[in-house]
Amino acid sequence: MAEVKKRAFDMVREPGTTKPCLKCKWGIEDPTDPSVGQCTSGRTTEGGVWKRLIHDYYNTTCAKFTEGEVDFRDHV
Amino acid sequence: MAKRAENVQYRGKVVEFPFDNPAEENVPDESLHEHLARPTTERTKRLKARCRWKHAAAGEFVEDNVKGGIERMRLITEAHKQSDGKPEIIRRALGLANILTGTIVLQEDELIVGYHAENPNWIPLYPELSYMAVQDYIQSKYAPQPVEEAKEINNYWTKHSLQGHCQPYFTQEELSQMYQVSTMEAPSFASGYNSIVPPYETVLEDGLLKRIELAEQHIREARTQIAAPYWNADERLQLLSKIDCWEAMIIADKAVISWARRHARMCKLVAEHFETDAQRKEELLMIADICQRVPAEPCKGLRDGMQAKWFTYLLCHAIDRYASGYAHKEDKLLFPYYQISVTEKSFQPMTHQDAVELVECERLKVSEHGAGKSRGYREIFPGSNDLFILTVGGLNSDGTDGCNDMTDAILEAARNIRTTEPSIVFRWHPKGRAQTKKLVFECVRDGLGYPSIKHDGIGTAQMMYYGRFSKNNNGATPEEAHDWANVLCMSPGLVGRRKTQKTRSEGGGSIFPAKIMEITLNNGYDWSYSDMQLGPKTGEISEFKTFEDLWEAYRAQYQYGMSMVIRAKDISRHFEARFLQMPFVSSIDDGCMELGIDAMELSEQPNGWHNPITTIVAANSLVAIKKLIYDEKKYTLEQLDDALHSNWEGFETMQRDFANAPKWGNDDDYADELIKRFYEDIISGEMRKITNYSGGPVMPTGQAVGLYMEVGSRTGPTPDGRYGGAVADDGGISPYMGTDKKGPTAVLKSVSKIDASTQKANLLNQRLSVPIMRSKHGLTIWLAYMKTWYELNIDHVQFNVISTEEMKAAQKEPEKHGDLIVRVSGFSARFVDISTYGQNSIMARTEQTFGAEDYEFLGVNL
Numbered sequence: 001m002a003e004v005k006k007r008a009f010d011m012v013r014e015p016g017t018t019k020p021c022l023k024c025k026w027g028i029e030d031p032t033d034p035s036v037g038q039c040t041s042g043r044t045t046e047g048g049v050w051k052r053l054i055h056d057y058y059n060t061t062c063a064k065f066t067e068g069e070v071d072f073r074d075h076v
Numbered sequence: 077m078a079k080r081a082e083n084v085q086y087r088g089k090v091v092e093f094p095f096d097n098p099a100e101e102n103v104p105d106e107s108l109h110e111h112l113a114r115p116t117t118e119r120t121k122r123l124k125a126r127c128r129w130k131h132a133a134a135g136e137f138v139e140d141n142v143k144g145g146i147e148r149m150r151l152i153t154e155a156h157k158q159s160d161g162k163p164e165i166i167r168r169a170l171g172l173a174n175i176l177t178g179t180i181v182l183q184e185d186e187l188i189v190g191y192h193a194e195n196p197n198w199i200p201l202y203p204e205l206s207y208m209a210v211q212d213y214i215q216s217k218y219a220p221q222p223v224e225e226a227k228e229i230n231n232y233w234t235k236h237s238l239q240g241h242c243q244p245y246f247t248q249e250e251l252s253q254m255y256q257v258s259t260m261e262a263p264s265f266a267s268g269y270n271s272i273v274p275p276y277e278t279v280l281e282d283g284l285l286k287r288i289e290l291a292e293q294h295i296r297e298a299r300t301q302i303a304a305p306y307w308n309a310d311e312r313l314q315l316l317s318k319i320d321c322w323e324a325m326i327i328a329d330k331a332v333i334s335w336a337r338r339h340a341r342m343c344k345l346v347a348e349h350f351e352t353d354a355q356r357k358e359e360l361l362m363i364a365d366i367c368q369r370v371p372a373e374p375c376k377g378l379r380d381g382m383q384a385k386w387f388t389y390l391l392c393h394a395i396d397r398y399a400s401g402y403a404h405k406e407d408k409l410l411f412p413y414y415q416i417s418v419t420e421k422s423f424q425p426m427t428h429q430d431a432v433e434l435v436e437c438e439r440l441k442v443s444e445h446g447a448g449k450s451r452g453y454r455e456i457f458p459g460s461n462d463l464f465i466l467t468v469g470g471l472n473s474d475g476t477d478g479c480n481d482m483t484d485a486i487l488e489a490a491r492n493i494r495t496t497e498p499s500i501v502f503r504w505h506p507k508g509r510a511q512t513k514k515l516v517f518e519c520v521r522d523g524l525g526y527p528s529i530k531h532d533g534i535g536t537a538q539m540m541y542y543g544r545f546s547k548n549n550n551g552a553t554p555e556e557a558h559d560w561a562n563v564l565c566m567s568p569g570l571v572g573r574r575k576t577q578k579t580r581s582e583g584g585g586s587i588f589p590a591k592i593m594e595i596t597l598n599n600g601y602d603w604s605y606s607d608m609q610l611g612p613k614t615g616e617i618s619e620f621k622t623f624e625d626l627w628e629a630y631r632a633q634y635q636y637g638m639s640m641v642i643r644a645k646d647i648s649r650h651f652e653a654r655f656l657q658m659p660f661v662s663s664i665d666d667g668c669m670e671l672g673i674d675a676m677e678l679s680e681q682p683n684g685w686h687n688p689i690t691t692i693v694a695a696n697s698l699v700a701i702k703k704l705i706y707d708e709k710k711y712t713l714e715q716l717d718d719a720l721h722s723n724w725e726g727f728e729t730m731q732r733d734f735a736n737a738p739k740w741g742n743d744d745d746y747a748d749e750l751i752k753r754f755y756e757d758i759i760s761g762e763m764r765k766i767t768n769y770s771g772g773p774v775m776p777t778g779q780a781v782g783l784y785m786e787v788g789s790r791t792g793p794t795p796d797g798r799y800g801g802a803v804a805d806d807g808g809i810s811p812y813m814g815t816d817k818k819g820p821t822a823v824l825k826s827v828s829k830i831d832a833s834t835q836k837a838n839l840l841n842q843r844l845s846v847p848i849m850r851s852k853h854g855l856t857i858w859l860a861y862m863k864t865w866y867e868l869n870i871d872h873v874q875f876n877v878i879s880t881e882e883m884k885a886a887q888k889e890p891e892k893h894g895d896l897i898v899r900v901s902g903f904s905a906r907f908v909d910i911s912t913y914g915q916n917s918i919m920a921r922t923e924q925t926f927g928a929e930d931y932e933f934l935g936v937n938l
Contacts, residue, residue: 007604007792028135031452031786032255032262034212038790042801048913050801051789053256053606073912075134076789 009052010062011039017061021054025068028075029057040075049076078103079879081847086928091938093851100850106885108846109878109896112522113494116429120436120493123185127495128197130446131909133458137218138909141197144213144448146220148193148200148395149229151175156204156236163317165674169324169659171204172396173331180338182346185356187379187437188386189339189363192394192445199446201226202398203233204656205268207240209450238265241651242644249609250640257452258602258790259595259610260637261586261687261783263644265651267450270399271564271584273576274392276409278664280384281573283373284329287663291322291329294672298322318672325663328396332660333372336387340367377424378417381410382434386441391660398447399580402464402498405561405571407483408472414482428485435489443495456782458914459898459905460496463781467561467571469512470503470532474555478503479512487515491522494895496904501562502527503535504866517858520875521849525899528565528874531866534832535560535568541833542682545772550575550667550680565902566808566837566872567685567777574667575681578658581649582770583685583777583836587637588787589759590690590804593697593794596630597717604792604800611636617713623706627758630698635762638774641686646769653677682772685836688759689783692740692805692812695751696796700737702750720793723800735797741811743822752829755809760834775836778808780901785914803917806901808839808872813920820844820861820924821933828868835871841901843876845925850877853938857926860934874899876921883907883919 011021021027021037030036030053037057041064042050054060078100081093095101103111115121131138155174159167179194193200201220203210210230213219220226234240242265243251255262264270278287298315340363347360362379369376370384385404393399417424418431426434447453447462457463468486470478490500502516516527536557543551552570563569564584569577577583592611595602600611614629653676662668662675671678704710711730719727738747755776764773788803796812798804805812809827816823820842827840848854865873876899886893890908898907898918907915931938 007607029212029215029451030255031135031257031455032266032450033208034215034451036255044799044801046799046802046913047916048801048803049789050792051605053790055606072134072136072138075136075911076785076913 007052011052011054011060012062013056013060015059017059019061019065020058021060022057023067024065025070026064026066027054027057040070077101078108079105079847081845081851081925084928084931086931086938091853093847093853095850096852096854097850105846105879105881108882109523110893113895114492116433116436116489116492119185120433120440123437123440124493124495127440128444130199130444130461131459131906132454132461133909134911135451135454137454142446143198143218144201144220144226145193145195145198146222146226147178148175149203149220149226151178152204153229153232163320164655165320165324165657165659166327168657169327172328172660175395176331176335180335180342182339182342186441187359187363187434188382188441189343189367190386190390192390196444199448200394201448202268203230203237205238205398206266206450207234207237208266209268212451213448236655238648238651238656241655242647245647246644252608253610254640254644256606256790258605258787259588259591260641262452263641263648264580264585265644265648267452268398269449269453269580270397271401271403271580272392272399272578272661273403273561273563273569273571274388274661275573275576275664275666276385276388276404277571278573278666279371279388280375280381280409280413283371284333284663285372287669288326288329290669291325291663294669295319295322298672321659321662321668321672321674324657324659325669328660329663332387332391336367336371340364343367375413376416378410378413378426378431378434379424381413382438385409386438388664394445394447396658396660397656398449400447400463401564402442402466403561403563403569403571404466405468405559406466406486407468407480408478408559411480411482414480414485418481428481431482431485432489432492435486436493439489439493439495439498442498455786457903457905458782458785458900458911459907459909460903463564463903464498465501465562465565465903466498467501467503468527469505469508471505471507471536471558473558477505477507477509479509483512484515487512487519487527490524490526491515491519494524494897496897496906499525499565499903500527502529503532504529504862505532506866513859514855517855520858521854521877523876523878524897525874525876525904529862529872530562530568531832531869531871534869534871537833538568538836539570542772545682545770546680547771548680552681563683565781566779566839567683568837569683570681574665576665577683578661578675579649579652581645581652582679582768583683584687585641585645586687586689586783587634587641588690588783589634589688589694590794591787591791592630592633592637593694594792596626596633597720600633603721605790617717620713623702626701631758631762634758638686638763638766642766642768642774649676649769679770682768682770684768684770684772684774685777686763686774687777687779688808689778689780690787690791690804691755691759691778691808692810693794693796693798695754696737696739696747696812696815697794698754699739699747699750700734700795700797703737703746704733716795720795723793731797734795737796739812739815741816741823741826742818743825748826748829755830756834777836777838779837779839780806780808781903782900782914784901785917806917806921807841808837810839810841811922813917814922816922819927819930821864821930823924824865824868824870827870832869832871838871839902840870840873841876841899841921842873843878843921843923845923846877846879848926856938857931857934857936860936864934876918880919880923883915887912887915
């Protein structure tokens with residue numbers, strides 16, 4: 001079987017983290033299940049967003065964590 | 077100064093394009109639309125100025141005051157607990173009755189009254205549908221208050237909700253695949269999303285008191301039959317559930333009458349004790365009289381009709397259960413009352429202008445209507461409230477022109493007041509009268525993005541086709557087949573006293589061919605968004621020795637998704653019939669009343685469909701792969717795989733080759749033949765192998781709404797040359813933005829190659845030049861275009877007529893361009909309420925200008 005090529009992301013699941021994606025400005029909820037999230041930090045050169053699913057929105061974190069919100073105009 | 081269209085050499089002469097309105101020569105392009113609104117009266121001008129918009133974008137509400145209300149949650153839960161042990165359908169009726177004891181709202185200036193939450197800035201929530209959708213509100217800034225009570229209520233419904241009933245029939249992996257909305261849309265049982273075509277006609281023609289009498293009579297007859305000698309179990313046990321159904325109808329209808337009459341009492345109270353303006357006092361007393369009579373009694377005039385319709389709308393779309401849409405054939409429904417009030421002036425006498433004002437008031441009520449939708453649906457209609465789409469035009473059931481003076485009033489109101497909602501569908505037939513088509517043109521030319529145009533003949537033939545599959549042999553008759561409206565933005569469904577679509581489980585929901593393309597090239601695995609298996613293992617790219625190998629792998633991935641989503645809809649339908657009955661809707665459906673079967677269970681006219689969205693990205697990708705890899709052998713699949721996983725970085729020449737491969741929409745036989753096969757063999761062919769709850773096939777309704785942006789953001793780079801995260805194609809059959817380079821008639825030629833009878837519908841977005849459309853030749857050119865469109869047997873077309881200059885100006889100063897409306901796809905939106913990237917994607921759509929070749933093909937005389 002061919003090696004599965006994955007997209008480079010430094011998300012890590014850390015139960016009880018104080019910097020969860022839930023509180024990060026780049027995180028938004030999944031369209032259906034609010035315990036799952038979407039990371040919007042991946043921005044394209046045209047100003048779009050290339051999202052990444054966050055399987056555990058409450059307990060995942062990464063080095064890009066920044067508190068706050070992003071205006072709807074800067075989302076997709 | 078405004079920009080004029082360039083002169084064209086055509087049939088031996090130079091054709092110039094002066095503006096139809098000479099004054100527009102001096103209106104700058106950047107501010108054209110700010111000069112176009114002309115509300116009919118000071119009242120509607122005031123109502124628009126204070127309109128409580130509920131637009132959403134990127135999952136958030138644009139206005140600050142919007143939030144979830146708690147009252148509906150509280151009242152339905154209270155009733156559910158108190159009715160434990162009663163038949164489920166009776167519990168549903170008692171639930172509605174309790175909700176209708178809640179707060180009613182009367183606002184200043186309005187001629188049509190009624191709101192569906194306890195505060196006109198708030199929206200009701202539906203824990204009995206999806207506990208996840210409500211949880212999303214609870215953990216957001218829109219949380220209903222007190223939030224602890226909301227949490228308790230939502231916890232109660234976790235096991236009782238539609239979502240709670242349906243989920244156990246799927247594996248966790250299947251649920252994760254659907255819920256993330258990347259290859260498939262989440263099932264309605266998880267999102268709470270819904271649609272319905274209420275039988276308005278019955279309410280307006282009969283009144284609810286008559287419906288109660290009918291139900292009481294049926295119960296008497298059933299009880300007599302049950303008690304008669306000689307007991308026969310097979311025949312008579314089935315009467316028990318029918319009796320419950322009719323009893324539930326009576327409970328629901330009595331509660332609705334009582335609720336409407338509370339509005340009457342409130343209007344009278346305010347008129348007699350608080351209102352100081354004499355004219356408004358008189359208006360309130362008239363509204364009180366109307367609400368006392370309707371919907372209890374049949375309507376007698378146009379004001380009655382509008383109010384009865386509005387009450388019915390609130391009940392079917394928001395109070396009893398959430399449903400998107402505003403499906404009805406409004407001109408046909410209201411024309412008898414227009415004749416009474418405007419033509420004959422025998423009851424509620426008024427002028428045509430008064431009727432236009434009334435429609436403007438209706439448009440502003442719809443514009444204030446907020447929906448407690450899940451986050452997913454707050455993402456995908458950016459710049460608007462929800463999908464509210466009414467239909468006009470077409471032919472009557474006797475074959476005569478369906479356009480009438482009520483049609484004109486509806487179109488004039490839309491043109492005058494300029495709101496994004498409700499959108500309008502115009503059913504185009506050659507018999508349609510010229511004065512109405514001119515109004516359609518004026519709305520389109522003014523940049524409203526609607527009416528969107530449907531081919532009348534295709535829609536009517538489709539209703540006949542589906543009727544053949546009726547489980548009780550009572551599908552659409554040839555006369556009934558003419559009575560259709562779009563259920564939401566694209567798909568026809570019957571209107572009338574029975575046989576209408578009552579739930580989205582019958583038709584609706586989406587599947588995403590672009591993401592399916594991506595996972596097909598990765599053995600069903602999603603490397604770019606969810607890092608999980610999203611489909612079956614259909615082979616590594618090394619196994620695709622021929623193009624047909626890839627084609628069949630794609631087919632398998634698509635069928636996996638399609639079978640899952642229809643299974644989800646039918647499981648939902650199964651539980652809707654058991655726990656989510658709608659006794660009020662059943663009471664106003666002649667079939668439900670006659671047969672004693674609830675609207676969620678009964679299906680007389682199948683109408684199964686599902687929406688492929690992002691199809692052209694997949695189609696163009698297949699064309700590029702076939703040409704560059706299998707035909708010309710310029711690249712290998714392995715090289716393509718490396719390029720895609722690098723998001724084309726380091727593979728720029730290759731990206732340009734794939735981006736420059738033949739594209740849809742240019743009348744290019746290489747691309748068009750393959751894409752025709754894709755639409756007919758896979759997109760439609762695989763879907764039609766499925767049989768749904770109603771016994772009919774499921775057919776594809778290609779469209780996009782804002783999902784082309786959302787799914788694009790979850791889709792990695794694709795072989796059409798697209799980068800990861802970029803938007804997908806913005807319609808069901810629209811060329812990808814900027815790739816249609818051979819003019820508007822080349823687009824029509826491409827689209828016409830697909831056999832429309834194999835599809836339920838296909839959305840074609842076209843952007844037309846402002847200077848051409850606003851020139852003195854605009855109407856002539858557009859009518860010729862529409863004639864050609866109709867003769868080519870194309871299902872649909874909708875238009876943006878908006879300049880890039882104005883859109884850029886609106887980006888810089890959004891506060892000055894609040895009236896700028898754009899057609900996103902299937903709905904219109906306020907431009908400044910869309911994300912910047914979304915705005916840019918609309919600007920990137922090809923602005924079609926017409927050249928001499930186009931005029932020749934259209935046969936225009938200029």
